[in-house]
Amino acid sequence: MSGQDAYVTPLADAGSIASAGGKGANLGELMRAGFPVPDGFVITTEAYDSFVADNDLTDRAAALAGTGDTAAIAALFDDATLPPELAAAITTAYAALGQGSVAVRSSATAEDLPGASFAGQQETYLNISGADEVLAAVRRCWASLWTPRAVAYRAHRSGDDQGPLSIAVVVQRLVPADVSGVLFTANPATGRRDETVITAAWGLGESVVGGRVEPDEYVVRNGADGADGADGPKVTVRVGDKQVMTVQTDAGSDEVATPTARRHEQTLTDGQSRELAALGTRVAEHFGVPQDIEWVLHDGTFQLVQARPITALPEPTGDVPSEWPVPRHGSLYFRASIVEQMPDPLSPLFADLVRTAVPRGLSSLLGELSPRVAELDVDFPTINGYAFYDYSRRAFGAMMSLSPALMRVIGEKGFVLNRWRDRELPRYRHAVAAWADRDPAALPAAELVRGAQELVDAGCLYYTTVQTIIPVASMAEMTWTGLYDRALRRPGDAAATDYLLGFDSTPMTVEKSLATLAAWCREDAALTAALLAPETDPLGTTPPAGIDADVWSQWRTRLDGHLAAYGHTTYNLDIMNPVPADDPTPVLQALRYQLGGTATDPFERQQRHADERERLTRELFRRLDPVRGALARRSLTSAQHWAPVREDALAAMGLAWPVIRLLVREAGRRLMEAGALAVPDDVFWLTLAELVDLGIRADAGETLPRRVEAIATRRATWRGQALATPPQYLPESRAMKAWESFLPAREQEEGPVLKGTTGSGGRVTGHARVLKGPADFASFVPGEILVASITTPAYTPLFAQAAAVVTDVGGVLSHGSIVAREFGIPAVLGTGAATKRIATGDLITVDGIAGHVLLEGASAPQPDTRRSRTPMVAATVAAIGVTVIGALVVRSRRQR
Structure with a gap:
């Protein structure tokens, strides 16, 4: 290959990124595939490498980049000697192109890559005319490899394998664009692959690419759901306020004010946007990945001036719900009680499992508390993926009439505590143990599903016991707080809650267990250093270098003991969410924080709270008369007793969840092996009916149809739903709004x-x-x-x-x-x-x-002088939901 051939190549022949840079390689591929691309040539990376080597520029450019002096960097490249052979190759290619106006674009080897676009980091010069001006623009493109912003971007992306750093330059005929802009073949905001997003503005594209104009935006929805009759895909248009536009000038290009009449005029017709979207789709199909494309429109014809993979494209996200249609008219819908533990949209499988479990548990509790309660017309559906209690008006009215009687039963001395401690918690533990002792791999699919349903049922039944504890604990604390604030507290005294601190509860016990484990680890400096090292796998069976095998075995045994005792704590009741027992990453993070030496000692903190509580208690009762003292002591003792009980009861809620996940994920593993799922955890995105059907067929040895596309659609829908804020009650009405402050x-x-x-x-x-x-x-x-x-x-x-x-x-x-x-x-x-x-x-x-x-x-x-919502009611509704709202309102009014 001659020197000139090594320095300059026709754009249609531009091949590798190493020689033509990312932009040049992509445009060359588009031309060879027959896409409309303005003709041009590439000044290769070999030309740049020869230029900087001959002038010894690399080290000097890097030093100047560190100072941030962009003008000095440009001057360094302007003053350097351009080899005559290279200059001749460029001017010859420019003459062959017709010597008209051209666009001169940087094309770095680290640019327009799948993992790093480097968008806007190097320079582009438009409407360049004359050989001397082309050569000057080429120098400026080379210099742009060393601008502070480009160097900083490379440093930020230092983890990418960018290979040897160099830059090519693309020279193309300039299209005198009437309209130009950018096209994304997938929606960059939502990740949806069935939507093409187009931005467009008048004139050349620099104002759009540089973000200096508010362009028109066109969203073209592809696929069957986007069809709009005979016209083709549906087009959604938002016309921007196009205040400026980039135009050709004698000196190159400039940004000018858009004529007033055109500022709010639509730049593309719907037909043109569909045509352009179809062109973009073909480009994406050719490259095999979604594309970010720069385009121009002149005399009704589109041409492409750049294409690169879209980087950092989010997972596809469905539409964010704006309407909340109720499943059945005449019902009342609330998000309270157990729903608090389900803040996100539910996975399809858990939605089906819990839909029957919650009403079944509620009916069991109410049937025990009141013989008058028959089967209630209560449902637990999802609306836009979010769980809601669904009460028919008759069921809600029945609850209101029965609430006082229910509260009398709950208020009987010893009933709530004994029922939880002596019966319901042991019963729940027994139900969990019965399935934990069975090997999931040995169970048929139908048994795996039955076990999951039984354990979700057991968990929801247990939660109804928690629902009886929370209102008692709520009333105990609120009674104490009301008495103290209104009758006992003096200006400057401690808060009522200070008298309730320093007691043991399960969350505090968990933290102290972790602190104890950290203290044991700190006794071995090498073990501590290994656990703090990011490259160490704390769950590995093989000890890291320098750690004694016996010490590592003890570490694993102690960690496993902590997880066996407390690994059931749930972050969200939806079973698709891992618990610490099967993903201890959050536990290990907290342990590393303890090992880092900046964490507070939970034993010392608890003792400090307890000492302060005892001091405050002594001082309080020392100054109270016998009548007030007896009343205060009774109220305070009750509040101190019930707060830890509430936390202990709530912490046990997740006891079944590690076992449920083992059973369901075993079913998922089999479905993956049978070809239905990509990974075992895809099982959570099946409905219960699908899981039962597919599980039985998998056990029979069938090769199952793939569910990958359906699962991807459900995931996308879920992501869109997760961006919504669900209402606390439905339907919207003045009567329902009266309940808003209780939710x-x-x-x-x-x-x-x-x-x-x-x-x-x-x-x-x-x-x-x-x-x-x-x-x-x-x-x-x-x-x-x-x-x-x-x-x-x-x-x-x-x-x-x-x-x-x-x-x-x-x-x-x-x-x-x-x-x-x-x-x-x-x-x-x-x-x-x-x-x-x-x-x-x-x-x-x-x-x-x-x-x-x-x-x-x-x-x-400004301070709100209005009367605040009754805290007893609000707190208790959060616990027991609408099942005893009426009773609590009545009781609250009586106490006031």
Whole structure:
């Protein structure tokens, strides 16, 4: 190959990225495949390499890049000698192209790759005319490889295998575009592969690519569901305010004001947008991956000037629901009680399992408490994927009439505690043990499904016992708080909740168990260092280098013991979510925090709280007269007794979940082997009927039809649903709105302040970390504010690291409140929209005293002088739901 051939090649012959750069290689492939691409040539990376070597530029350019002096970098390349052979090759190719206006585009070897687009990091020059101007533009493109922004981007992407760094330059005939823009063959916001997104503006494309204009946006929905009659795919148009446009000038190109008449004029017809989308689809099919394409339109003809894979494309996401149709008219729908443990849309399998389990458990409890209760007309459906209690009006009316009698039974001395401790908890444990002792691999598919259903039933039945404990605990704490605040507390005295701290409960026991494990690990410096090293697999059977095998065996035995005792804590009751028993990553993160030396000692903190509680108690009763003292002691003793019981009962809720997941995932493994699923965990996206049918067929040895596409569609639908904020009740009506203040979350609010329920006092300003579940726990940085839909006992290790807690769902007596008080951090719960309104990194202020969350830049709101909702009612409804709302309202009014 001659020197000139090595330096310049026709665009249609541009091949490898190593020689033509990402942009040149992609355009060459498009031309060879017959797509409309303006003709041109490529100045290869060999030309650049020869130029910088001859002038010894690399080290000097890198040094200048560190200073950020872009002008000096440009001058370095402008002043360097361009070899005559190279200059001749470029000018000859330019002459062969017709010597008209051209676009000169950088094409780096690390650009337009599947994993890193490097979009906008190197330069493009439009409307370049004349050989000398072309050569000058080429130098400027070469220099752009060393601009500070390009160097910083490469540093950020240093994990990518970019190979040797070099740059080519693409020179193409300039198309005098009437309209230009960018096309994504998959929706970059939602990841939907059936939507093409087009942005368009008048003139050349630089204003669109550079983000300096608000372009028109066209979304073309492909597929059967997007069809719009004979016209083809459905097109959704948003006309932008196109204030500026890029136009050709004598000096190249410039950005000018768009004529007023054209600013709000649609740039493409629906037919043109469909035509362009179809062209983009063919490009994506040719490359085999979704594409980010730059295009121009001139005289009614489209041409492509760049194509690259879309990077960082999210998983496909369905439409976000905006309507909430009820399954049956005449019913009342609520999100309360056990629904608090299901903050997200449900997986199809769990939705089917729990739909019968919740009403069955509720009927069992009510039948025991009142002989008058017949089979209630209660359902537990999903609406847009979210679980709701469904009460027929007759069932709701029956509950209202029976509530006082039910509360009398629940209020009988010893009934609730003895029923839970001596009967229901042992019964639940027995049901779990019966299935835990069976080998899932030896069970037929029908038995696996039966076991999962029985255990979900057992868990929901057990939760009805928790529902009897929570209102008793709620009333005990609220009675104490009301008595103390209204009759006993003096200005400057401690809060009523300070008298309830320092007791043992399961969440505290879990934290102390982990601290004990960490203390044992710290006795061996080598083990501690190994566990803190990111490359160590803490669950591996082979000890890391330098660790004694016996020490490693003891470590695994102690960790397994902790997980056996506490690995059932759930983050979300939906069985598709792993528990620590089968994915201990959050536990290991908390352990590493303990090993890091910055965690507080839970034993010392608990003792400090207990000592302070005893001091406050002595001082209080020393100054009370006998009558008030006896009343206060009785109330305080009751509140201190019930708060730990509530946490212990709630923590046991997940006992069945590790076994349920073992059974269901075994079914998933068989379906994967039979060809129906891609991975075992896809089983959670089947319906119960599908699982039963496929499981029986798999056991019979059938090769099953693939369910991959259907599962992908369901996942996408779920992701869209997860972006919605479900209403707390349906249907919307004035009568239903009266119940709004009794539910565990507010409706989504606008404005700079989120209002919720005070969980724990104090005021903290800090950066937020929004956690959607255990997969996000590893990202949590100590000192951040924890923001989640709800915090269950499994979140407790993070409370030791958090500056404050904010939730969508919860109340003054929810787990988050109680544990936040134990840790001494502010908490605001039940905001309804924290995870939607707050993003990770936002600077927020959590005011646990006022129950407000101030978003970034907000000022504190004026005090609300209106009467607040009755805390006893709100807290208890969060626990027992609408089943005893009427009784609690009656009792609350009587007490007032």
